[in-house]
Amino acid sequence: MIKVGIIGATGYAGAELVRLITTHPQAEIVAISSVSFEGQKISDVYRSYVNINDMICENADDVVEKAEVIFAALPHGLSQELAKKCYDNDKVFIDLGADFRLKSEEEYKEWYKGEYVHKELHDMAVYGLPEFYRDKIKGAKIIANPGCYTTCSPLALVPALNAGVIDTKGIICDCKSGVTGAGRSLSQGNHYPELNEGFHPYKVACHRHTPEIEQTLTSFADEKVTITFVPHLLPVNRGILATCYAPLKKDITMEELRKIYQDFYKGEYFIRLLDDGQVADIHNVKYSNFCDISLHLDKRANLLVAVAAIDNMVKGAAGQAIQNMNIIFGLDEKTGLEIVPPAF
Amino acid sequence: MIKVGIIGATGYAGAELVRLITTHPQAEIVAISSVSFEGQKISDVYRSYVNINDMICENADDVVEKAEVIFAALPHGLSQELAKKCYDNDKVFIDLGADFRLKSEEEYKEWYKGEYVHKELHDMAVYGLPEFYRDKIKGAKIIANPGCYTTCSPLALVPALNAGVIDTKGIICDCKSGVTGAGRSLSQGNHYPELNEGFHPYKVACHRHTPEIEQTLTSFADEKVTITFVPHLLPVNRGILATCYAPLKKDITMEELRKIYQDFYKGEYFIRLLDDGQVADIHNVKYSNFCDISLHLDKRANLLVAVAAIDNMVKGAAGQAIQNMNIIFGLDEKTGLEIVPPAF
Amino acid sequence: MIKVGIIGATGYAGAELVRLITTHPQAEIVAISSVSFEGQKISDVYRSYVNINDMICENADDVVEKAEVIFAALPHGLSQELAKKCYDNDKVFIDLGADFRLKSEEEYKEWYKGEYVHKELHDMAVYGLPEFYRDKIKGAKIIANPGCYTTCSPLALVPALNAGVIDTKGIICDCKSGVTGAGRSLSQGNHYPELNEGFHPYKVACHRHTPEIEQTLTSFADEKVTITFVPHLLPVNRGILATCYAPLKKDITMEELRKIYQDFYKGEYFIRLLDDGQVADIHNVKYSNFCDISLHLDKRANLLVAVAAIDNMVKGAAGQAIQNMNIIFGLDEKTGLEIVPPAF
Amino acid sequence: MIKVGIIGATGYAGAELVRLITTHPQAEIVAISSVSFEGQKISDVYRSYVNINDMICENADDVVEKAEVIFAALPHGLSQELAKKCYDNDKVFIDLGADFRLKSEEEYKEWYKGEYVHKELHDMAVYGLPEFYRDKIKGAKIIANPGCYTTCSPLALVPALNAGVIDTKGIICDCKSGVTGAGRSLSQGNHYPELNEGFHPYKVACHRHTPEIEQTLTSFADEKVTITFVPHLLPVNRGILATCYAPLKKDITMEELRKIYQDFYKGEYFIRLLDDGQVADIHNVKYSNFCDISLHLDKRANLLVAVAAIDNMVKGAAGQAIQNMNIIFGLDEKTGLEIVPPAF
Structure with a gap:
């Protein structure tokens, strides 16, 4: 079982990751974190999850330590240091935020008013849209998961x-x-x-x-x-x-x-x-x-x-992130994602 | 009071005309018709109107006879004969359907697979978009009310x-x-x-x-x-x-x-x-x-x-039709249409 | 024209009063107030009202001074002093909040954890449900408008x-x-x-x-x-x-x-x-x-x-408040309220 | 794998059965039927299912023949003969309609205006609400699946x-x-x-x-x-x-x-x-x-x-029906039903 950590688990993308990984046959959530709800159960925030996932939100450091793949669903600007930490500890980092998506720092500055702190990480980050860049994703350590x-x-x-x-x-x-x-x-x-x-x-x-x-x-x-x-x-x-x-x-x-x-x-x-x-x-x-x-x-x-x-929330966020994880970990890409869309 | 008749009163555009003319200070509905609900009360079809308008649906001929302005909200193809009848009886005819909208019979044939039966009526019909064609609307006897x-x-x-x-x-x-x-x-x-x-x-x-x-x-x-x-x-x-x-x-x-x-x-x-x-x-x-x-x-x-x-249903259908009526009958264009859009 | 003031105009009940009184033929809004939006236009808060009502929110004192009937749509506890001020200045006060609704101060204490400051005003306040208490409403100076x-x-x-x-x-x-x-x-x-x-x-x-x-x-x-x-x-x-x-x-x-x-x-x-x-x-x-x-x-x-x-928001708040106003000012009770509910 | 047939697959309950059984790890759909859409693909009726389940709707007889458990989602009155057929062919019959729910034929006559044709089948039918009647469900051949x-x-x-x-x-x-x-x-x-x-x-x-x-x-x-x-x-x-x-x-x-x-x-x-x-x-x-x-x-x-x-549609219809199937076939009751309700 792949050990999964979710940082920012109480936001919508984070919560959707919780939902999808819960039924993933080859991955398990080992830790989740939330700044706003640290110390509280995820099922207190989302009552849909009562009895199914009652994990307590820890802090980001705990998550990085316990997991082998870390999903981060954070506002832009907060992922760069996290990516560094994951990389230094040889963890796979899948970022659902915007920090690693733009190859051009120019454009990042123009549109996000921010800077690239660890340029080498941006160079190695792979844009995680599998239908287009599957080959590069395979060996990636940092994934910039596309927006919706x-x-x-x-x-x-x-x-x-x-x-x-x-x-x-x-x-x-x-x-x-x-x-x-x-x-x-x-x-x-x-x-x-x-x-x-x-x-x-x-x-x-x-x-x-x-x-x-x-x-x-x-x-x-x-x-x-x-x-x-x-x-x-x-x-x-x-x-x-x-x-x-x-x-x-x-x-x-x-x-x-x-x-x-x-x-x-x-x-x-x-x-x-x-x-x-x-x-x-x-x-x-x-x-x-x-x-x-x-x-x-x-x-x-x-x-x-x-x-x-x-x-x-799925192909536009959490589902695609899991698709990327599947590729990186050598699983069938569909694993955990063979969901039948309800007819109504 | 302007005597208004509505043909096709139980369709959505017709029902909206009923709603708006009911509170129009210078017009009154004298007859309504419906093929599907002839003999029944409009308020049996739309229970919102109970006690407010309990008129019985008659047939189209009754409407033409009793009213001085006739609104028709019918599927395309059904308005041409009605327009002829109204014109021959010197009534104003405001068509919410598509029959008189296209100036080119070619295009009508291409898109609607129909023919222009009374070409002279199509020549005199005015496209009723007041913000663009107000001057022509003033003296019109036949209005082609635009779609939404x-x-x-x-x-x-x-x-x-x-x-x-x-x-x-x-x-x-x-x-x-x-x-x-x-x-x-x-x-x-x-x-x-x-x-x-x-x-x-x-x-x-x-x-x-x-x-x-x-x-x-x-x-x-x-x-x-x-x-x-x-x-x-x-x-x-x-x-x-x-x-x-x-x-x-x-x-x-x-x-x-x-x-x-x-x-x-x-x-x-x-x-x-x-x-x-x-x-x-x-x-x-x-x-x-x-x-x-x-x-x-x-x-x-x-x-x-x-x-x-x-x-x-209003500016895109019934409201604009009333705006046209107001212009034709020399009323302030806003009469009956000074509605405050609800904030929620 | 009855001079109307609305205190708490940017809450939902207040905004609905604005909508309904705007088309009331015998009342006009002379002043509105809002604690949160003082100095701003109501139409900046509710863009539905652009060009229709662009009044600027003043403070409550201005409203009491300018109007002859004051509607207050405030959280409970805030109406008692306002009612006193209105009463002292011989204004009609219609309270859409809860302060004057319960005859029993005991019950008010139990359910609202508050006190009756001016008991004489509570004694004279009339519960404004016209279908039940129309006769008392006629001469009232303070109306406790019922909740929804x-x-x-x-x-x-x-x-x-x-x-x-x-x-x-x-x-x-x-x-x-x-x-x-x-x-x-x-x-x-x-x-x-x-x-x-x-x-x-x-x-x-x-x-x-x-x-x-x-x-x-x-x-x-x-x-x-x-x-x-x-x-x-x-x-x-x-x-x-x-x-x-x-x-x-x-x-x-x-x-x-x-x-x-x-x-x-x-x-x-x-x-x-x-x-x-x-x-x-x-x-x-x-x-x-x-x-x-x-x-x-x-x-x-x-x-x-x-x-x-x-x-x-209408019979359960603003509409009923206007119905009460109509009764107090001797108008036909339906004035400004003959609205046709839309069929869709 | 349990061989599942669904009769009335294009109604809502039937379509929900298709959705849920598609991801059931120990059951597979072997045939579906529909009176209205016989000969057509279920995915032409519900485009959510395109590429996932493109089975063609057959007739009820085919379903009974091919499957070992038959779910019927039909208007009341149509299940009795089907139940007989299933019983005679030693198939498990799970009825999502109303025919076998009432123990009293009196009440069935009063509320449904129908009759019990094969009384012995009604006697052996078990009301399929597992939390109440699990023990009886275990050996049942005919299940009356409760309504919502x-x-x-x-x-x-x-x-x-x-x-x-x-x-x-x-x-x-x-x-x-x-x-x-x-x-x-x-x-x-x-x-x-x-x-x-x-x-x-x-x-x-x-x-x-x-x-x-x-x-x-x-x-x-x-x-x-x-x-x-x-x-x-x-x-x-x-x-x-x-x-x-x-x-x-x-x-x-x-x-x-x-x-x-x-x-x-x-x-x-x-x-x-x-x-x-x-x-x-x-x-x-x-x-x-x-x-x-x-x-x-x-x-x-x-x-x-x-x-x-x-x-x-799930606990009130298709999900409960599958829960009953799981019990009858000796599976863990949760099999195929460990769904995380989405948080939004």
Whole structure:
């Protein structure tokens, strides 16, 4: 059994890790920590877990000591020292925060107003999107686990970009996220009566996930990709839907397009390429690690519309982190993640 | 008092007309009709109306005879003969369906598979979007009341298009609608457990509202405008949010852009241009005839992002129809529509 | 025009007063106050009100000075001094808080841990449930406006109690409230992801509204009425449904029971007694001042099941407060409150 | 591996069986059937299941032939002949419908207007509520799997009844169910816009689950128990909360009461007796087979308030059916059902 530690276990991503690892057949949680709830049971914070996981939140040091793989689900800026500590102690560190995601320190400074403290760790950190970078993940000691939007949009666009059928400019990612994406912290905007029956964009064309999405897309293109990224807040708990628009470089039929995606995602268990006429729907992936993709062509405007749906807390956070762990530890990638999304 | 008749009163748009006209100080409902519920009380169909409006549904002929203005909320194809009858009897006809919206019979044939029976009526029909075509509406006998998506997207884009600051190609309207937009007819997709906590696009780049939006946009441009229009279904009752993307033809500051919109919508009570930093939200317009617009510039991609929010059943259907009636009958346009959107 | 002041205008009850009085034809808001948002516009707090009401929040003293009727929507304990000040300045004071609701200072001490500072004001305060105490309300200077649960449950039970057909013991009020009832203050329990798709009781058999409901019921009985009151939190914005169970003292037919309710509520515009076979539903009263009541007999258990539905923010707070104002100022009770509940 | 067949696989209970058995480590689905979708893939009906279970719906006969245990999720009246067929072919038959639940044919006739065709099968059928009747279930060939309300309410009340601390008369079960309880069939009442933001009771004191609840309660009492049962429809997908009121026969402390429940449910994995001060919430059990119970005493009215929450589709249907299968086949009762309820 892999000995797992979770730092930041009482945040939403941390709590989802607790849920998923509890039923993982080859991993067990040996320690969890929480700054806000140190000394309290996780099941006092999330009563869903009563009798199932009643572990007491310790501090981060205890977790690093007891575990062989450490998941950290922390606000950005807090992971760098932790990564150092894990690395020095020869532990695998999987960071669900943003600290190791951007290769360019320039961009990190611009978008996060922070600095890279241990540059060598950033150099060795691997961006943990298995469908794209599986080979590098295998031997990694530090994983930068992608964010939710930054998993969903590239999964929709990369095959087309990689095949050279879409432009590298003029791409638009119109994304819609469930509320858990905003985390557990209270805010007026997520107070039930003010969010319920509402819907709005936020951080229009200035969200921090922009450079991260561009970094992934660019790695599959022959020039820098720029996108317009607009996130919206959906009045549902879970799910992200990315509706991605990309100008086509040349005429292409749906059959050709489908072939490109089929080939690219061949053998990928977690990618479900939907049949023509179907549309990706967050309803069909919730609580699971699947990414559903539907493809559409706007012949009138010569545009690709690629739509992807994931559960933001699973494929967009905790599930993908476990997928990375499975790869690193040589397990079947699906282990603990063969979840059937409920039909309702 | 204006004598109002409603044909198709038991559909959602019809029921909303009933709600709004009931409190209109200068109009009264004299007759309503429904094919499905003829002979039954409207309050048996919508129990919200018990004791407030217990009128019995008659047939369409009764309505035409008794009223001086007839609202029709019918599936497309059924309004042409009604319009003829109203016109011959010198009644004002306000059509909430699609039959009179497209000026081009070609496009109607292509998108609706129907024909124009009385071409002279189509020639005289006025597209009832008051903020754009108020002068023509004044003397109209037949109003083609716009659909929900076709109100929201043009309101977001027309000032920029009219000022020549955005391209006529490459415009994308990513729209999200509440469920009432799909009407009262039962379908598996709108069955509560299968829609709740879900979100998906539909009719991607092939929805019938496409040519209608283009027609309105083109009327403010010097060449044919083509758009990509993708609607999505939101798990809320009411509201449409249109996130519209348009390539900028030249550099423009937010101040200049705002000035263009302010000037264009000067004096328009139902348009609320939000301050910088605010975002349009369907929460803030529900049950009202307002359209909230927020403007955003993506400097990195040289793109305008214009976001508009309306209540699809009010400004997107019944409220706008009443606004048209007010104009035709020489009333203050706001009469009966000065509704405060509830804060929660 | 009646000059209205609202103290605590940025809480939910205050904001709802703003919404309703804005369209009241014979009252106008002359001043509003808020401790948390003094100096800011109400429309900065509730963006639904932009361009409609952009008044700036002042302090309570300003409000008392400028208005002739003062509504206070404050946490309990804060209204007594305000009431004194209003009374001394010959203003009408309508308190949406709990300070003046209980006639017995004993009970107030027990349930609210507070004291009656100005006992004479408590003596003259009138409990503002118009359907029961209209005559006393007419000349009142201080109104204790009932809470939401305490309006809904008595409206369901009083006619039967008054007619002597049910017991005064063994009554159970199983109530379910929308989230706005918990107010605007943030809490983990009302954070969207933790409330959505959930449902639970709270303060089981120990909620402060218990003695208030009993006080009203007892005023229509020949002995002290005791109830078991269990509130639940519904994942909807608005509405209270009270399912009230009361042992029948004798056999009674549905016709006899209906007759009792019809006679009791004769001429009451805001009470809608539903037909046999219908059930009260919060869907049908939302945004309005109506109370829908459905009656059911359990012959097997010899029990009355009376179900009432109101909008907790209207008939359960702001709407009823305006109804009281209308009575005091000699207006038609319905003025400003003839709202058609939306059908969806 | 146990060979499982599911008849009525495309209804909600059937679809939930598909979901749960797919991840059951010691059972596999060998055939499914559906009258409405014969010849189609289950994953065409429920797109959540794409690539996971793409089995084609056959007819009932095929299912009976191929499987060793047959689950039937059918409207009442259709299971009797199926049971006969299974019995004659020495298969285990687990009926999620109502045909075998009532021991008294009298009551079945009264509430279901049907007849018992094979009386001997009714005699041998075992009511499948494992926490109460585990021993009988062990050797059963025909299981009458309880309905959702009929699982939840007895789990809340039986320990107190069994201990003789509550009356057998005057018990009230005020229950609230998520919408999946009404099944997949379309109805106006479950059309999204008409249910959303609504809440209402239905079949007040005349629901068919009444005699079934009474039958279970009576089996733990020394006389016939009568209850008043009022179900309500919650605007959520899943979950049932039963708020049960029972007059206390004598004074009892919370400690004594808790002891009774602890002893009764000792070792029961699926029962979670909550700590004092906690309340049962459907949020905390969804997607799982747990039943959360919270206990409350109303000292003023000398009443027990016992609240139980389950997922109506799992412990209230498919999960419990699998629990029964596990018992019959000698597996650990938890097999395939150790699901962690998601925290959000």
